[in-house]
Amino acid sequence: MEKEEIDLIFKAQCEFFATGKTIDIGYRLEILKKLRSLIILYEQEIVDALWKDFHKPEFEVIVTESRFVIKELNYTIRKLKTWSGSRRVRTPIVHFLAHSYVVPQPYGQVLVLSPWNFPFQLAFMPLIGALAAGNCVILKVSQQVPYISAVMSKILNHFPNELIALIDGDHSVSDYLLDQKFNYIFFTGSVRIGKYVMQKAAENIIPVSLELGGKNPCVVAADARLDFAAKRIAWGKLINCGQTCVSPDYVLIDRKVKDKFLELISKEIKLFxxxxxxxxxxxxxxxxxxxxxxxxxxxKSGQIVTGGKTDPVTKYVAPTVIKDVKPDDPIMEEEIF
Incomplete structure (x- = not known):
């Protein structure tokens, strides 16, 4: 998208928010209910698109993407009037003749920068929150998932650009968006890019939420139910081909049960x-x-117990378990996915 188009959308959203229409709870509920209906309508296209983007199985799409978002919409629609109501709070003694209330108000224009790993869920979850709070939203999607981005665009095209606009493009587009004076920024992604987003936001004193990744350990004690632990760790790691910021990244295990656990987790992978x-x-x-x-x-770190096969052409990486990894090995110095 060209910079001129972004400027027009930003200006239109600024003017639309100034009308006060998004303050109305009824209008917000209408938008959220419409969004829910559209996701249900396009659910099969969501499934098909994510299969094309990275072979994501239908069950995973339904559980972690479409229905996950629908459930959030149901909850938000049910609770919105309560969340938006004023709440009485204590009044300082110097104002003893008055009554004090907290009244939630929208920020205004919100920028959502979404990632590729759960491209539908992690775009629409912050979008729902922003719309429910009465904001206008520009959603910047990842270039790495063109098929699901096209479906999301189709869904959001049912709404006016002055309320919701989906923008794609490379890093230069993201940079240009970060130069704009949004009222709030929500970013999901790596720590490295998160630092950059926070730095750019700080230049204009813009509040920001960062949902970042990292190294997530699992601890398996000697008295653990090893079969139970192996199944849960394998499932938690391998869903979405391991490309989940909250998935198990490495296992700290009692030496006494290490070999048995490795046998069990290899068995679970085969069962899956x-x-x-x-x-x-x-x-x-x-x-x-x-x-x-x-x-x-x-x-190349440690010793492969199971898996290890890769194919850059089909983008296949086998479910892989590695043992005897050292703390200073490359695999321990960065988030795996």
Whole structure:
């Protein structure tokens, strides 16, 4: 999208918010209910698009993307009047003749910068919150998921640009958006980019929410139910092909049960995806060939117990378990996905 188009959308949203229409709770509820109906209407297209983008299985799409968002909409619609109402609070003694209330008010224009790993959920969840609070929203989506971005655009085209606008484009578009004087910024992504977003926001004193990744350990004690732990850790790590910021990243385990746990988790992977996960319809793909190469390099740390196969052409990375990793190995110095 050209800068001139962004300028027009930003100006239109500023003018629309100034009309006060989004303050009306009835209007907000109307928007949210319409959004819910559209997601239900386009759900199969959402499923198909995410399969095309990175082979995401239908069950995962429904559970972690479309129905996840619908559930959030149901809850928000049910609670919005309560959340938006005034709340009486204590009055300072110097104002003893008065009564004090907290009255929620929208920020104004909100920028949502969404990632590629859960592209529908992590775009629409902050969008719902922003709209429910009475804001106008510009949603910047990732270039790495063109098919689901097209479906999201189709859904949001049912709303006026002065209320909701979806923008795609490369990093220069994101940079240009961050130069604008939004009233709030919501970013989901890496720590490295999160620091940059916060720096840009600080230049204009813009409040910002950062939803970032990191290294997530799991601890398995000697008295743990190992079969239970293996199943949960395997599922938590391998859903979405491991591309989840809250997924288990590494396991700290009592030496006494290490070998048994490795045997059990390898068994669970086989139960999930069969002898050849590459042929399983239930296992997604890595987002890009570049990420496949990066993961292949990380696999040189420690000793592979199971998996290890990669294919940059099909963007396949096998479910892989690695043991005897050292704290200073490359795989321990960055978030895996």
């Amino acid at each position: 995806y069969g002898d050849n996960p590459e042929k399983s319809k239930n296992f997604a793909r890595v987002i890009s060939s570049g990420n496949v190469s990066r993961l292949s390099e990380l696999m």
